[in-house]
Amino acid sequence: MTTDRIDPAAHRTPAWHETTVDGARLCYAAAGSGDPLVLLHGWPQSHLAWREQIGPLSDGRRVLAPDWLGWGASARDTALPCDYDSEVDRLARMLDALELDRVDLACHDYGGFLGLGLAQRYPDRVRRLAILNSRAHGTFVARYALLFGAFTTAARHGLGRRLVAAPPIHAVHHWGLHRYVRNGTFTPERLEQYLDMLRTPEGRRWYAHFWAGYQVRVRPELGARLGEIDCPTTVVWGIRDPAIPMATAVELAREIPNAELVRIDADHFLMEQRPEEVTEALRRWLRRPAR
Template identity: 30%
Template sequence: MSKPVPEGHYAQLANGHRIHYLDQGQGPVVVFLHGSGNGGCGYSNFKGNIAPLVEAGYRVLVPDLIGFGYSAKPTDVEYHLDLFVQCVVQMLDALGIDRATLVGNSLGGAVALGCALAHPDRIDRMVLMAPGGLNDLPDYLAMPGMQKMFALYGAGTPPSKEQLKDFFISAFVVNPAAVTADLVNERFELAKTQCPQAIQTLKVPNMVARLGEIQQPTLTLWGLNEQMMPDSGILRLGKGLPNGRMVLVPNCGHWVMIEHRDLFNRMVLDFLEHG
């Protein structure tokens, strides 16, 4: 039976968990960190962004965060930000990588921020797309997209393809054409295997008070039609990062790397080359 998304490599971590990752290209390392959501995984989030970086001379790693995709799904842990950070850094350790650039969307953006705070010597720079970790939980729960996501998770049964498609269109994008049949099929199949505990115990602290500690050059892209992350995060991040640059993208929801793929790829490559 064919797998819903490509299977790459596995890294055995010092903490005993196993992380799945795709590995393409040679050169400075760029790690893509995906968001949560139903059927979340690295490939579905970033399949349109890998090749341009590889062609430009970068080594691109696309892991599935613990609890997601083909990575380990332990049921005896709580999925706090510290666990995600630990797994990403231990993956770099297992691959003999000293430093990397992190590109993170949503939960993946929060993981990138957490890595920069806990292991600043390992992170060269960051690209963030509407990251978590900038508000307290009630602010997130008030967002319409978050309400729809938790309603799907709390239904007790995996969502249908139509439910997933409707959710992605209403919560993640402005242009419905960005939600392709392939994307829905991939995430539908992966949602069946997802670890419920990864969402039920997910905890990301508010890191705004510590943003000033992060010295890495950082590019943030934020869709102005965001349904998942509160707009207050724009100024908190824009003012909080000493070496940050903020790009606001109109006609764009939560998935700037999918909905405005060419713009995203151009801006990321320019940032990697010129800062």
């Protein structure tokens, strides 16, 4: 009798899958087996934001890293509303489509904004929660709040919407995010992968649609319910984030029972700038007993 040998490295290599959520194509990378761990990216990224974590965390876990609808390779369907409540409920329906009952959820940036809402609205779906550099229940520092607020205001009106969807928007974002090439977080090729959708009319139309549904304001209703989150929680934070105040991380760790705060010497996109430290923080979090 012969026994096939499984290559551990191959087991950790993500496979590409597709499913349908709200009638739209959702693409995701998956690796490993075991209890499910969902990694949710933020703006303006894709599952590639987690590329350094997917393999290591798939040892003993089934890791799923979606391209959230509108981003990466997933569909950009302007028929889908992008307001907060719709997006949080859509996240729950994504879990249904993936046939996942309860998951460990690690989420960054916009993903953390949605993930916080999921943990509050659907507490039985989240076994453990990790939030990484996200506006969460708060908002951005003043200059970024004004910048993003200008995008939302423009995208809700005819002329402004056309400006947000115009070809120069790619160059604007490339200039704004080039600091992450200079500090080594992104390669030029990776930044272009994230921004490539802004080179197409379809991608720009969806981008304007996204901003039209987004709200920059503080969400006091989310802050008021932080104490209701009773799953093991970690707040992993790049302390040099120029857009989101450290006070947000401190408040999350203080107000969520059973939460810890892990500080990392990094900027906003910490999974790519400090991958080993983020991976180790998440491994410690996953070792904590679940409720």
